[in-house]
Amino acid sequence: MAMVKARVSTAELVAGRYRLVDVVQRETNRVGYYGEDMETERPCLLTQIGLPDDPCPDAAGRTTSRILRASERMGLLRPGHVAPVLDAVEESGSLWIVTDWIDGTPLGELILQQGMFNHVRAARIGLELLDVLEAAHVAGITHGELSPGQVFVGGDGSVVVTGFGLAGATLAPRVAAPSYASPEQARDERIGPASDLWALGAILYTMVEGRPPYRERDRPEATLKGVDRLPLRAPVRAGPLTQVVQGLLRKDSRERLSRPAVRDTFVRVLNEDPETATQEMGQTRLRRRYAVGPTWSRRAMVAGTALAVVTVAAAVLVVTNGRSNDSGPASAGSAPGASASAGAPTAQSPTPSPSPSQEGTGSKPPTASPSGTALPPGYRTYTSRDGFSVALPEGWKALRTKRTGDLAYRVFFSADGDARTLAITYSEALGSDPVAVWRDEVQPDLEERSGFRRIGDIEATTYQGYEAADMEWVSENDGTRLRTFGRGFLIGDHRGYSLRWTTPEDDWDDPANREALDVFLRTFRVAED
Incomplete structure (x- = not known):
């Protein structure tokens, strides 16, 4: 499939009629633009989707x-809740769908802006x-493409x-x-309403x-x-929605929850906490009125969405790859033995080049580690603004x-020309x-x-009094x-840190490298809240 171009000139007209003004949302192979219909002089939403390279005539x-x-x-069927399509055209390998401008924020952007x-x-x-x-579904229509980018939330929550x-x-x-496709879509099988329920669960x-x-x-x-083969990462913050989320995300479409069962759960959650539901609606209205202002419905969402694109890429790397629990050996004073091993944060990310903006306050030359013992x-x-310290x-x-x-x-962390890397990750998910x-x-x-290739088993341990686990692996870069x-460890409320120490495999047992890992694990400290 041809992927959507990263940028489209805002000076060109789509179908000789629609002027692109700003990007308002992005998903894989889909870009949404705020645009203007030059014939009617009305604002519109244009969605660009890449088409296969060789479509039939x-x-x-x-x-x-x-x-x-x-x-x-x-x-x-649902006036006011489905965006009417004004025009749909194929041009230069892309499908362009034009609707009236929607007075709402893409759900994907709301999640990026406001978090969980x-x-x-x-x-x-x-x-x-x-x-x-x-x-x-009652009318025999399956959406089949539902995702946060296809859902717009108005100021009143509609x-x-x-x-x-x-x-x-x-x-x-x-x-x-x-990433919102159902397993049956991933296998290129026939889809139906159950696929939409999967997407709702996602x-x-x-x-x-x-x-x-x-x-x-x-x-x-x-x-x-x-989507088809990996197990579901269990939700940890869904609360009373946990069962409905897991029930909708069952790989076998025949086992997914029915619409009535899902509806009952939603209604029960809202009825059990009507005050919060009312507050949420009120806060949404206040945010729209005071945070984005009266012109938001046309343009104000643009800047936030442009930043959101960058945030998505970071989220994928940090929250999935980097949110693993990883930190040091079972005993504070010794590095793991040869049976424990590690892969390569550098393998997933080559040794980075120096950046002018540094993460912390920089290195200081104290004579003792954070634990009070002398450093080699x-x-x-090194003390980070984010609330941790470690000897480097x-x-x-x-x-x-x-x-x-x-x-x-x-x-x-590393140094110019040094093939070794230390990566420290923090996550709240x-x-x-x-x-x-x-x-x-x-x-x-x-x-x-x-x-x-993983080396040995993943081993449960403790680290500085916290639940922890160690994993070692080899890889190629x-x-x-x-x-x-x-080594990853939990500090409470779904929060935790990980430390990953990577060296060339041939140098793994070098005494200086063993010492470095020992120092990292012995001196890493989380600042008190």
């Missing part, structure tokens, strides 16, 4: 007709979505859905946002967890493979930080079992990397075999 005509018909039918939703707010949006899907008619418009199992998961249940990978095929010669204590070799510094708002971050985090969330990502030791 009549495919474009069938696709646009399908979208227009589905939109018209859904507009009659409480279960009441998620239930309110979920119930609105369910109403739209139920109307479609929902408008776009994208009806896209499913089946191309030969691809999923036109866009493959959207609920994203609202309460702050990340999708299956991450976007480099290629859509790899994402779909993960050539080490200094002379000349080492924070080279790069990947951050996802306040949810997670990863800091890479961890499960309750450090072993399971390594096994179910980190290892599946590492397995996609060249030459990955630019032809170099790397070995990594990782």
Whole structure:
């Protein structure tokens, strides 16, 4: 499938009529623009979707007709909650869908801006979505492309859905946002209402967890493979929505919860906490009135969305790859033995180049470690603004930080020309079992990397009084075999840290490297809250 261009000139006209003004949202293979209809001088929303490279001659005509018909039918079934399609055209390998400008914020942007939703707010949006899907399913219509980018939330909490008619418009199992595809779509099988219920479950998961249940990978095929084959990462913040989320995200479509069962859960959650539901609606209105101002419905969401695109990439790396629990050896005074091992944070991310903006306050030359014991010669204590400290070799510094708002971050430490790397990760979206985090969330990502092989078992341990787990692996980066030791530990309320120490495999047992790992693990400290 041809992917959507990263940028489209705002000076060009689509179909000789629609002027692109600003990007308002992005998903894999889908870009939304604020635009203007030059004939009517009205604002509009234009959605650009990449089409297969070699469509059959009549495919474009069938696709646009399908979208227009589905939109018209859904507009009659749920007026005001489905965006009417004004025009659909194929141009230069892209499908362009034009609707009236929607007075609402894309759900994906809300999640990026505001982080995880409480279960009441998620239930309110979920119930609105369910109403739209139920109307479609009763009429024999499957959406098939539902994702946060196809859901717009108004200032009063109401929902408008776009994208009806896209499913089946191309030969691809999923036109866009493959991380929200159902397993049957991932296998390119026939889909129906159960696929929409899966997507609803994935959207609920994203609202309460702050990340999708299956991450976007480099290629859509790899994402779909993960959706089909990888186990679900158990939700940890869904509260009373936990069972409905897990029930909707069952791999076997025949086992998914029914619409009535889902509706009952949403209604129960809202009835049990009506005060919070009322407050959520009021806060949404206040945010819209005072935070974005009266002109928001046309332009103000643009800047936030542009930043959101960058945040998504960071979130994928930090919250999935980097949110693993990883830190040092079982005993504070000794490095792990040869049976423990480690892969390579550097393998997933080559040794970064120095950045002018450093993560912390820089190295200081104290004579003692944070624990009060003397440091070996050539080490200094680094104190991060984010609330941790660790002793580093002379000349080492924070080279790069990947951050996802306040949810997670990863800091890479090394020195110019040094093949070794220390990566420290913090996350607020961890499960309750450090072993399971390594096994179910980190290892599946590492397995996609060249030459990955885990060494030994993932071992449960304790670290500074916290529950922890150790994992070691080898991998390859630019032809170099790397070995990594990782320890992750929980500090409470789904929060935790990990440390990953990576060296060239041939140098793993070098005494200086063993000493460095020992110092990292012995001196790492979390600042008191």
